[in-house]
Amino acid sequence: MKLYYSPGACSLGIHVVLEEIGKPYELALVALKEGAQHKPDYLAINPKSKVPALDRGDGTVLTELPVIAFWLAKSNPEAGLIPTDFEGEVRCLEMLDYVSGTIHPQAFTRQFRASNFTPREEDQPKVVEQGKALAAKYFDTLEKTWKGGTWLLPSGYSVADAALFFVEYWATRRCGMTLPPRLDAHLKAMLARPAVQRALAQEGLAA
Ligand SMILES: N[C@@H](CCC(=O)N[C@@H](CS)C(=O)NCC(=O)O)C(=O)O
Structure with a gap:
């Protein structure tokens, strides 16, 4: 997995979740202040020009923080990051x-x-x-x-x-x-x- 993030942006919430889960992942910096979110390289990852985006390691990318958090929690049930009922x-x-x-x-x-x-x-x-x-x-x-x-x-x-x-x-x-x-x-x-x-x-x- 790879998290596209910018320091101190809302992607910090997903970064915390990945650290809680404890499985290997990479961080990819998207320097928002320098406009990196609008560059072709990043638009190819997330055409919405936003962080966070999560490359799930299978060639697919998830966007939208609630959805990324939900997917991470549900696909790592042993981490206990979402209620089970x-x-x-x-x-x-x-x-x-x-x-x-x-x-x-x-x-x-x-x-x-x-x-x-x-x-x-x-x-x-x-x-x-x-x-x-x-x-x-x-x-x-x-x-x-x-x-x-x-x-x-x-x-x-x-x-x-x-x-x-x-x-x-x-x-x-x-x-x-x-x-x-x-x-x-x-x-x-x-x-x-x-x-x-x-x-x-x-x-x-x-x-
Ligand atoms: N709806 C998105 C919003 C994400 C968002 O607004 N991210 C900000 C950083 S906190 C961003 O990438 N801003 C870059 C820009 O607007 O140019 C989500 O919840 O994931």
């Missing part, structure tokens, strides 16, 4: 989707790439403010509806935790946010996991 699995997918489909684009892409949301440069600070407000609102929703203990789901650690981790990491390390108590404890618990520490170190990121 149907309802638990559905709740896990629900969380993956909330992080990747709502929190990532609405709260954080607004802050990191305001120009994607408005053609007028003078409106960009407003877009960033909206992103900050939405991040606080979404994290507050998670805090109030938290059903797990240390981990997000009551069934225990799962790929949903790896997904929540990358937005918590952005919030605190890139955006200077203070997380509500359960999420703060969750981030600390994630940072204590050897798999997370290895993924951060391999990407050259501080814990």
